[in-house]
Amino acid sequence: MPASIEDVAKRANVSISTVSRVLNRRNIVNDKTRKRVEVAIMELNYRPNVFARGLMLQQSNILGLVLPDLHGEFYSEIIRGANLKAHELGYQLMVSSVGGKNDGHAVLSAVSSHGLVDGIVVMVSEIDSKAKKTLAGVTVPFVVLDGQVERVKHDSVVIDQRHGAEEMMKHLIEDRAAKHIVFVGGHKTNIDTIDRLAAYRDTMHKASLPVHEKDIYHLDYSYEKAFDLGNEKVKEWAASDAYIFAANDEMAAGIIDAAIEKDISVPGELHVVGFDDTRIAIMTRPRLTTVHVPMSSMGAQAVELLCQRLQDPERTPMKVTLHSNLVVRESCGSKEGASVR
Amino acid sequence: MPASIEDVAKRANVSISTVSRVLNRRNIVNDKTRKRVEVAIMELNYRPNVFARGLMLQQSNILGLVLPDLHGEFYSEIIRGANLKAHELGYQLMVSSVGGKNDGHAVLSAVSSHGLVDGIVVMVSEIDSKAKKTLAGVTVPFVVLDGQVERVKHDSVVIDQRHGAEEMMKHLIEDRAAKHIVFVGGHKTNIDTIDRLAAYRDTMHKASLPVHEKDIYHLDYSYEKAFDLGNEKVKEWAASDAYIFAANDEMAAGIIDAAIEKDISVPGELHVVGFDDTRIAIMTRPRLTTVHVPMSSMGAQAVELLCQRLQDPERTPMKVTLHSNLVVRESCGSKEGASVR
DNA sequence: AGATTGACTGAAAGCGCTGTCAATCGGCCC
DNA sequence: GGGCCGATTGACAGCGCTTTCAGTCAATCT
Numbered sequence: 006m007p008a009s010i011e012d013v014a015k016r017a018n019v020s021i022s023t024v025s026r027v028l029n030r031r032n033i034v035n036d037k038t039r040k041r042v043e044v045a046i047m048e049l050n051y052r053p054n055v056f057a058r059g060l061m062l063q064q065s066n067i068l069g070l071v072l073p074d075l076h077g078e079f080y081s082e083i084i085r086g087a088n089l090k091a092h093e094l095g096y097q098l099m100v101s102s103v104g105g106k107n108d109g110h111a112v113l114s115a116v117s118s119h120g121l122v123d124g125i126v127v128m129v130s131e132i133d134s135k136a137k138k139t140l141a142g143v144t145v146p147f148v149v150l151d152g153q154v155e156r157v158k159h160d161s162v163v164i165d166q167r168h169g170a171e172e173m174m175k176h177l178i179e180d181r182a183a184k185h186i187v188f189v190g191g192h193k194t195n196i197d198t199i200d201r202l203a204a205y206r207d208t209m210h211k212a213s214l215p216v217h218e219k220d221i222y223h224l225d226y227s228y229e230k231a232f233d234l235g236n237e238k239v240k241e242w243a244a245s246d247a248y249i250f251a252a253n254d255e256m257a258a259g260i261i262d263a264a265i266e267k268d269i270s271v272p273g274e275l276h277v278v279g280f281d282d283t284r285i286a287i288m289t290r291p292r293l294t295t296v297h298v299p300m301s302s303m304g305a306q307a308v309e310l311l312c313q314r315l316q317d318p319e320r321t322p323m324k325v326t327l328h329s330n331l332v333v334r335e336s337c338g339s340k341e342g343a344s345v346r
Numbered sequence: 347m348p349a350s351i352e353d354v355a356k357r358a359n360v361s362i363s364t365v366s367r368v369l370n371r372r373n374i375v376n377d378k379t380r381k382r383v384e385v386a387i388m389e390l391n392y393r394p395n396v397f398a399r400g401l402m403l404q405q406s407n408i409l410g411l412v413l414p415d416l417h418g419e420f421y422s423e424i425i426r427g428a429n430l431k432a433h434e435l436g437y438q439l440m441v442s443s444v445g446g447k448n449d450g451h452a453v454l455s456a457v458s459s460h461g462l463v464d465g466i467v468v469m470v471s472e473i474d475s476k477a478k479k480t481l482a483g484v485t486v487p488f489v490v491l492d493g494q495v496e497r498v499k500h501d502s503v504v505i506d507q508r509h510g511a512e513e514m515m516k517h518l519i520e521d522r523a524a525k526h527i528v529f530v531g532g533h534k535t536n537i538d539t540i541d542r543l544a545a546y547r548d549t550m551h552k553a554s555l556p557v558h559e560k561d562i563y564h565l566d567y568s569y570e571k572a573f574d575l576g577n578e579k580v581k582e583w584a585a586s587d588a589y590i591f592a593a594n595d596e597m598a599a600g601i602i603d604a605a606i607e608k609d610i611s612v613p614g615e616l617h618v619v620g621f622d623d624t625r626i627a628i629m630t631r632p633r634l635t636t637v638h639v640p641m642s643s644m645g646a647q648a649v650e651l652l653c654q655r656l657q658d659p660e661r662t663p664m665k666v667t668l669h670s671n672l673v674v675r676e677s678c679g680s681k682e683g684a685s686v687r
Numbered sequence: 688a689g690a691t692t693g694a695c696t697g698a699a700a701g702c703g704c705t706g707t708c709a710a711t712c713g714g715c716c717c
Numbered sequence: 718g719g720g721c722c723g724a725t726t727g728a729c730a731g732c733g734c735t736t737t738c739a740g741t742c743a744a745t746c747t
Contacts, residue, residue, distance in 0.1 A: 007461065052461065054461050055400075055462045056398075056401040056406070056461070059400075060395070060397040060398055060401055067440070075429060076426060077422065078418075081421075082417075084441070088442070088443060092442075097442070097462070099439070099441075100439065101429070101433075101438070102426075102429060120397070121438070144348060228625065258629050262631055265631045266631075284418075285629065288600075289629070290606045290631065
């Protein structure tokens with residue numbers, strides 16, 4: 006049983022009020038008394054009990070981070086950024102995934118209404134997900150990553166995917182003179198996929214290029230599925246001089262590897278680009294031309310917003326937009342030739 | 347302000363004791379009464395306050411997971427496994443990194459002695475790290491991942507790296523007839539590196555192969571550093587028909603890519619193998635021959651051990667050993683030829 | 688009938704900490 | 718000398734919940 010505030014008080018020969026005061030740097034405590042208390046705290050290796058404190062203060066200094074999954078470089082980076090910033094601001098982070106199962110729903114509400122966390126950062130990547138509905142009933146402040154929840158007041162940080170995606174499309178069409186672009190996305194209901202696909206359609210349209218629905222694929226963001234698709238289509242694609250616009254780097258990697266398997270050279274015969282600029286982008290050969298998305302900044306920014314709101318609950322909701330931008334490497338050919346870094 | 351147990355009691359026209367009883371399924375509460383209380387709970391959307399509960403019960407149902415870093419597939423998988431198991435057992439997970447900074451020390455002790463968490467899972471990958479010393483003073487149960495702490499009673503889950511590493515070395519020497527094997531590890535003080543290097547030395551010795559110190563490199567497990575090293579050495583290595591034993595998949599990938607850059611074919615002219623069997627292993631071309639390490643099982647197992655200990659604090663400490671095993675793919679040539687999957 | 692028992696339920700004591708309010712004390716003012 | 722002031726400190730009321738410890742009441746026993 007760890008020492009309580011009372012033990013400290015007794016040892017220092019003061020009342021618990023005084024101990025509490027020196028802990029919280031409240032009022033002024035006489036120098037001598039404070040020293041005495043501090044010594045007692047040292048000697049007893051005393052730490053205030055979080056629960057008692059939480060009960061009084063109604064706050065825990067714990068933040069929740071709820072992601073669709075914990076897998077892969079993408080989420081990994083978000084967690085990292087969020088964790089770092091949270092510690093910097095004196096908070097602890099609790100990470101959860103609202104994974105495929107309906108269990109996500111439960112986790113989310115548990116984490117939030119329990120009163121355990123002071124606030125949460127949620128990433129909602131499916132449009133119309135259950136999580137969104139649950140969020141509407143959440144009582145603590147929350148910030149939404151990469152999305153919005155209607156009719157609920159909250160901060161959010163979004164990526165200007167549109168911009169990056171358009172830049173990419175323009176690069177393909179204008180710099181690379183692409184005529185035939187294939188879009189390989191995640192699930193149809195995935196917000197990022199929706200955005201990126203919209204940019205695809207728009208840009209094609211503006212460039213007066215035809216969009217064939219058979220050139221639009223919806224996979225699940227995984228390397229494996231993309232590899233399988235690639236295995237099947239890569240020859241056909243190469244034959245039509247296609248440019249493959251994958252909605253994340255992993256799928257781009259899968260397709261490139263499928264091409265290699267079939268002895269089709271990238272970017273010689275087939276061009277592939279990715280999205281996110283995760284570390285995978287530099288681990289493929291050729292390295293990926295992709296769109297850089299500042300993942301760890303997203304995490305950090307969200308935490309920062311959340312903490313600000315915790316301090317000033319009345320602040321008007323903010324929406325921070327982070328920019329994405331094109332990163333040209335070799336996977337779709339380059340202006341200067343294939344060897345440019 | 348969320349509803350309290352008292353609000354429920356009033357609404358159901360009973361005392362708080364009764365409400366508490368139905369919450370904890372204690373004693374027997376009359377059916378009718380219980381229904382009434384349950385209805386009130388529903389209507390008020392009541393959730394017991396974690397702090398109050400924690401204060402009474404001296405437990406939070408929160409587990410801490412402290413890793414050296416949160417970056418990369420390796421840790422990502424551990425987190426995933428741990429998180430899943432924790433939820434399964436009714437716990438929440440709090441993830442921290444004890445990163446390079448001395449801040450890790452602080453985090454660790456904060457997390458533990460604060461009384462916030464019921465127990466922690468720590469991964470200590472540096473021998474003689476500060477964290478280890480801190481652990482000795484930790485008051486809650488903890489389980490150590492991939493290591494041991496002297497003179498302190500605790501459970502642990504370790505990987506039998508030795509076995510996998512030896513299997514790999516034997517494969518190289520016996521099946522592939524390697525004569526010259528280069529070891530590329532992480533920091534000298536990293537436990538995994540130490541283990542793997544030991545296996546390297548032993549097996550070399552047993553096979554009467556000479557170990558040259560210049561064939562042993564200590565990097566930092568990163569793709570980039572390995573890529574740089576590769577750029578410098580790859581030609582020399584290829585010339586001497588070397589086999590590169592990288593201590594993780596990322597470094598193996600870096601070296602392979604450096605080879606490709608220099609137009610040296612893998613596994614034709616240079617042979618490279620990795621360790622861990624992360625998803626990176628199947629994303630390189632050629633795909634990596636590596637040692638499979640059950641990362642998510644590690645996380646899950648650790649959580650399970652921790653929970654068992656929480657239930658029975660007197661149980662004698664256990665050490666669970668997980669096995670690693672060789673996975674042969676193409677990066678060092680294969681028995682059946684280069685195209686085997 | 689009076690005593691005893693069993694099934695429920697309520698009152699109240701904290702868990703460890705914060706914050707309000709009052710008490711104490713030496714010094715200073717009129 | 719009495720009163721007042723600022724500085725410091727202690728008492729104590731909760732925060733919301735669990736958990737004895739005592740009832741209360743109808744049914745059962747002797």
